[in-house]
Amino acid sequence: MPRYKLTIEYDGSKFSGWQRQEGTPSVQQSLEEAIAAFCGQPLTLHCAGRTDAGVHALAQVAHLDFSEAYDPHRILMAINAHVRPQPVSVLSVEPVAADFHARFSATARHYRYRIVNRRAPPALDMGRAWHVPVALNADTMQEAAKRLLGHHDFTSFRDSHCQAKSPMRTLDALSVTRYEQDIVVEASARSFLHHQVRIMVGTLALAGRGKWTAEEVAAALAACDRTAAGPTAPAGGLYLTGVDY
């Protein structure tokens, strides 16, 4: 059973999330239907990170096993042809070893969060960024972000529906940068808890507005209580930008 690694871009605003769900469009279903149309068999895709409804990907990674070997370029062209007009695109296809697993072999996941920080709502970035009309101080957000780096119990930054066994995670990078009216948050870790990036961004935004100090963000982490942290930032601003193996 030859195994292939796929790197995938998608516009999450058109889907109920990565994972197949009865009665709603998912990225997984769109791709699996395109794959079945190509090879004539129902196959299952396993992804690195099951993104929520509205969350985008610039480079999601998934693997699947075909019953026979195909030319990677042919797989890419066929899936992209069959998946149209869904906003999903396979960027690359590579043969991988039989023990490669998109989810379990991953050593790091990288996410980007985009905030449009201006009075007027975004037109072109509708559903692709969080609109924050009040002024945010990116430097203050960056200071607060540093308090979340490292190995911690991230219970405060974990959705109540999170199914992970442990709330312990190691946050390797969390940076906040302003580009004119855009504020971009970049986050990297081996793995994240459910909604972790979005709750971290929602909390950093409180610091950016001057409502919380960096100390208060650190205290929210130490509280190990979801109600101690800020709100969950909207899904549309979040992008899975890469997975390391």
Next chain:
Amino acid sequence: MPRYKLTIEYDGSKFSGWQRQEGTPSVQQSLEEAIAAFCGQPLTLHCAGRTDAGVHALAQVAHLDFSEAYDPHRILMAINAHVRPQPVSVLSVEPVAADFHARFSATARHYRYRIVNRRAPPALDMGRAWHVPVALNADTMQEAAKRLLGHHDFTSFRDSHCQAKSPMRTLDALSVTRYEQDIVVEASARSFLHHQVRIMVGTLALAGRGKWTAEEVAAALAACDRTAAGPTAPAGGLYLTGVDY
């Protein structure tokens, strides 16, 4: 009659263009309906450049006359509230002199054209860039672009439906820059002919593919014949990025 200048962003993929047309959604209609809901009167917006179906704007400019003076911030908030959920956003509102005209007072118009130059079709940039799957050499395109600068008869780069009286235009800037998989063309002129930017980009792409030399692009200009230039690049890659007064 107090006159106001509006700067406007929109996602052109949802509209049949700027201009009102019976039975199809237009940017102008969306905004004029929002304005009527605010002030209770039907008013007409005059814009700097009537963009075609699918063409986007980061900073279109338009003016209108209210029957009474309003606070500019109130105008902005009211139009943006009423225009939802259309992908149109008023970025700024300024009072201007009675002789200001969005179209006739403009001294320069700036457009950007985005090409996604990679094998895989764009998912997030579907309808927001031209997908060119074969390799383009941006340096060759830049060389060819230089041949179009200056004051010329641009008949070769003018749509057959263009209603301008004269084909003479002065192209002040035309640059081609690669940013990883994206190629961005920036064009500036006092005014452009109908489809001029898109035909220039379609022609530069022939140079980027190695099919035409810079000399052949110059010869196409000199021919003063639409059939001598390249194809019209798709609308979705074009953005009106600013207007000078």
